[in-house]
Amino acid sequence: TASMAAPAAPVLPTDIPEGMGALPSEVPVPADNPQTAEKVELGKKLYFEPALSKSGNFSCNSCHNLGTAGVDNQQFSIGHQWQRGGRNAPTVFNSAFWSAQFWDGRAPQLEDQAKGPPLNPVEMASMSAETVVSRLTEAGYGPLFETVFGKDSLNYDNMAKAIAAFERTLITPDAPFDLYVQGRGEISEAAKRGMKKVADIGCTSCHSGPLFTNNTFQNFAYGTDDGVKSVSGKDEDDHLFRVQSWRNVAMTAPYFHDGSVKTLDEAVRIMAKAQLGSDLSDADTADIVEFLKTLTGKAPEVSFPVLPRPAGHALNWAD
Amino acid sequence: TASMAAPAAPVLPTDIPEGMGALPSEVPVPADNPQTAEKVELGKKLYFEPALSKSGNFSCNSCHNLGTAGVDNQQFSIGHQWQRGGRNAPTVFNSAFWSAQFWDGRAPQLEDQAKGPPLNPVEMASMSAETVVSRLTEAGYGPLFETVFGKDSLNYDNMAKAIAAFERTLITPDAPFDLYVQGRGEISEAAKRGMKKVADIGCTSCHSGPLFTNNTFQNFAYGTDDGVKSVSGKDEDDHLFRVQSWRNVAMTAPYFHDGSVKTLDEAVRIMAKAQLGSDLSDADTADIVEFLKTLTGKAPEVSFPVLPRPAGHALNWAD
Numbered sequence: 073t074a075s076m077a078a079p080a081a082p083v084l085p086t087d088i089p090e091g092m093g094a095l096p097s098e099v100p101v102p103a104d105n106p107q108t109a110e111k112v113e114l115g116k117k118l119y120f121e122p123a124l125s126k127s128g129n130f131s132c133n134s135c136h137n138l139g140t141a142g143v144d145n146q147q148f149s150i151g152h153q154w155q156r157g158g159r160n161a162p163t164v165f166n167s168a169f170w171s172a173q174f175w176d177g178r179a180p181q182l183e184d185q186a187k188g189p190p191l192n193p194v195e196m197a198s199m200s201a202e203t204v205v206s207r208l209t210e211a212g213y214g215p216l217f218e219t220v221f222g223k224d225s226l227n228y229d230n231m232a233k234a235i236a237a238f239e240r241t242l243i244t245p246d247a248p249f250d251l252y253v254q255g256r257g258e259i260s261e262a263a264k265r266g267m268k269k270v271a272d273i274g275c276t277s278c279h280s281g282p283l284f285t286n287n288t289f290q291n292f293a294y295g296t297d298d299g300v301k302s303v304s305g306k307d308e309d310d311h312l313f314r315v316q317s318w319r320n321v322a323m324t325a326p327y328f329h330d331g332s333v334k335t336l337d338e339a340v341r342i343m344a345k346a347q348l349g350s351d352l353s354d355a356d357t358a359d360i361v362e363f364l365k366t367l368t369g370k371a372p373e374v375s376f377p378v379l380p381r382p383a384g385h386a387l388n389w390a391d
Numbered sequence: 392t393a394s395m396a397a398p399a400a401p402v403l404p405t406d407i408p409e410g411m412g413a414l415p416s417e418v419p420v421p422a423d424n425p426q427t428a429e430k431v432e433l434g435k436k437l438y439f440e441p442a443l444s445k446s447g448n449f450s451c452n453s454c455h456n457l458g459t460a461g462v463d464n465q466q467f468s469i470g471h472q473w474q475r476g477g478r479n480a481p482t483v484f485n486s487a488f489w490s491a492q493f494w495d496g497r498a499p500q501l502e503d504q505a506k507g508p509p510l511n512p513v514e515m516a517s518m519s520a521e522t523v524v525s526r527l528t529e530a531g532y533g534p535l536f537e538t539v540f541g542k543d544s545l546n547y548d549n550m551a552k553a554i555a556a557f558e559r560t561l562i563t564p565d566a567p568f569d570l571y572v573q574g575r576g577e578i579s580e581a582a583k584r585g586m587k588k589v590a591d592i593g594c595t596s597c598h599s600g601p602l603f604t605n606n607t608f609q610n611f612a613y614g615t616d617d618g619v620k621s622v623s624g625k626d627e628d629d630h631l632f633r634v635q636s637w638r639n640v641a642m643t644a645p646y647f648h649d650g651s652v653k654t655l656d657e658a659v660r661i662m663a664k665a666q667l668g669s670d671l672s673d674a675d676t677a678d679i680v681e682f683l684k685t686l687t688g689k690a691p692e693v694s695f696p697v698l699p700r701p702a703g704h705a706l707n708w709a710d
């Protein structure tokens with residue numbers, strides 16, 4: 073009989089700057105919204121559900137396309153009647169890891185966040201939580217909610233809970249950097265130089281840890297958006313924005329809260345200047361960009377959901 | 392050892408009207424575009440690809456949502472800059488079986504059809520085949536086309552071929568009627584009465600065979616659309632439309648080429664009157680609708696594709 077050698081222990085790299093590491097495989101889950109397979113499946117349907125929008129044209133996936141890193145790569149997303157808002161749509165990938173949702177952190181959790189877009193007049197533009205619920209009822213969601221949340225449970229809060237549960241599955245492991253850290257793959261020499269550079273010059277004071285964000289709100293003296301101040305009204309919150317994660321950042325152009333910067337190269341230079349007062353050389357910029365590209369993870373595998381619909385007539389879309 | 396009984400031969404129903412039968416499991420495939428797994432996978436990416444549209448907002452799936460029976464359930468779909476066209480979007484499900492594509496049959500095959508929407512100004516509104524190809528090139532489709540079609544093969548014709556190959560997988564077997572025909576399931580008594588009624592009164596002279604269409608173009612004296620005449624210019628083609636299949640018809644409201652009829656019930660009454668000169672009773676109408684509902688098949692299982700995109704910058708969307 074053939075003998076089998078024990079698998080060689082992977083050789084771990086010794087050059088990883090302090091704090092950096094592979095993407096955690098477990099996301100935080102709030103005690104009042106435990107993950108279940110059926111809830112995730114319902115949340116997926118709702119995530120792809122154009123009936124959340126008044127016109128029947130937009131689902132969450134319109135602006136946060138799971139086929140393109142959870143974004144639409146627009147400066148400002150196209151919403152109801154071709155309106156555009158004033159902020160760039162961030163990715164939903166890994167959003168379960170953020171301390172708070174939105175650029176200004178105004179939604180503490182994914183559950184709170186998911187209640188926003190259906191009623192936002194420049195996004196999905198539904199009239200009220202009640203109209204959304206009655207649409208979902210007409211579509212035939214009642215029994216699906218019942219299975220997940222119990223009898224008579226089709227309501228706006230549970231809709232948001234199911235969507236949040238689905239979003240908690242949208243994590244992107246196995247980026248080239250993760251494989252490198254774990255001794256399962258290589259990254260280029262340029263990327264390694266970039267990796268050291270971001271630690272040496274201090275990017276990682278904010279973009280720290282395996283998420284490449286310390287999940288705090290920091291001043292970014294750029295653009296006309298007040299950031300956290302637009303929520304709190306406090307002057308000391310002016311231009312505070314959540315430190316954006318670098319996870320998948322190469323795929324989420326254009327950059328910054330106002331989507332004003334077209335290339336990652338330029339975003340890196342602006343950051344270095346604004347946050348660290350330093351003018352990066354072309355070579356250092358290129359190395360950092362190469363490093364950031366190694367943070368593109370594996371997109372979640374998602375089977376396209378079949379949505380409940382009434383037989384013999386359509387839902388009532390409106391303009 | 393346990394002995395195994397031979398499975399009982401299913402008891403086939405004896406009441407099936409002549410010509411009716413289960414959906415064929417094989418679609419016709421043109422000799423110059425054979426199906427391959429890689430081509431279908433590429434076609435799926437293109438089907439879900441918003442980069443085919445000028446704005447980056449619309450994919451084929453926007454109007455032919457695979458989660459909702461291959462339609463958007465709009466009277467007229469929302470297209471570029473919120474424009475709407477003048478015809479109702481038919482389902483892509485089973486479209487590989489039709490004799491020609493579009494209500495007026497102006498595209499002989501799926502390959503021809505797929506070249507239309509990207510350039511249609513009220514749909515995806517791309518400027519030209521060249522701009523579409525250059526977008527796809529920039530997105531990173533080159534190597535994918537190369538694998539499927541060979542070297543330097545990213546062109547508009549091959550794009551259409553891949554999409555058509557994917558569409559040929561969008562068939563919907565195992566409708567309750569199919570299971571009934573095959574002795575694998577039951578349908579209601581009302582549905583059985585409807586099944587006989589449509590044969591008795593002559594609906595199945597046009598809506599014949601397992602596809603419930605004879606794939607011909609027939610006069611439908613309804614509405615202001617010229618039908619085939621709008622393509623041929625010939626008076627004898629006035630108001631000719633392809634006999635629409637009844638497959639999945641309960642899920643594809645609103646009805647007729649102009650989407651003017653909201654319910655299947657009303658569509659059935661109008662058809663009986665216009666095509667057969669008969670006023671259906673409420674009971675007969677209800678039975679026929681029950682029968683039509685048994686023609687809703689199993690939606691194809693589709694894993695959501697990850698789309699190629701450049702790293703570090705976005706594709707150039709425009710209004």
Ligand code: HEC
Binds near residue numbers: 159
């Ligand atoms: C029309 C475009 C559009 C639609 C539709 C839309 N979003 Fe968003 N989304 C945005 C924009 C823009 C932002 C940033 C807004 C801000 O920060 O003020 C955002 C922010 C988010 C965030 C916060 C991410 C972060 O890093 O802070 C999450 C999570 C999210 N959306 C999920 C959803 C879900 C779930 C739905 C559907 C229920 C949805 N979105 C529908 C455009 C959209």
Ligand code: HEC
Binds near residue numbers: 330
């Ligand atoms: C003092 C904190 C801080 C430091 C230091 C910092 N950043 Fe940032 N970074 C942020 C904040 C806050 C944002 C969100 C900015 C906004 O509002 O768009 C951000 C955003 C970014 C973005 C854009 C992300 C996106 O999705 O749009 C990139 C890229 C980036 N940082 C790279 C860097 C690099 C490279 C360095 C070092 C040269 C660096 N950052 C240093 C706080 C910091």
Ligand code: HEC
Binds near residue numbers: 495508515
């Ligand atoms: C903005 C809406 C919209 C978009 C985007 C769109 N279609 Fe259509 N589609 C329609 C409409 C409307 C018709 C009917 C037009 C007619 O018959 O004149 C149609 C017809 C069809 C048909 C013919 C079906 C039949 O029964 O005759 C097929 C197949 C099809 N589309 C596939 C596609 C593919 C593939 C794409 C992407 C390359 C696409 N469509 C993009 C709206 C759209």
Ligand code: HEC
Binds near residue numbers: 608640643663679
């Ligand atoms: C002489 C041919 C003919 C006969 C007979 C006929 N139909 Fe039709 N049917 C058509 C054509 C052609 C269309 C497409 C009409 C259009 O342009 O919208 C159609 C469309 C339909 C539709 C709408 C499909 C859709 O997706 O919008 C229904 C439902 C339907 N027929 C049911 C029936 C019923 C029930 C009968 C018998 C009572 C019947 N038809 C008899 C030719 C016929």
Ligand SMILES: [Ca+2]
Binds near residue numbers: 324328
């Ligand atoms: Ca962005």
Ligand SMILES: [Ca+2]
Binds near residue numbers: 462480643646647650
């Ligand atoms: Ca229809």
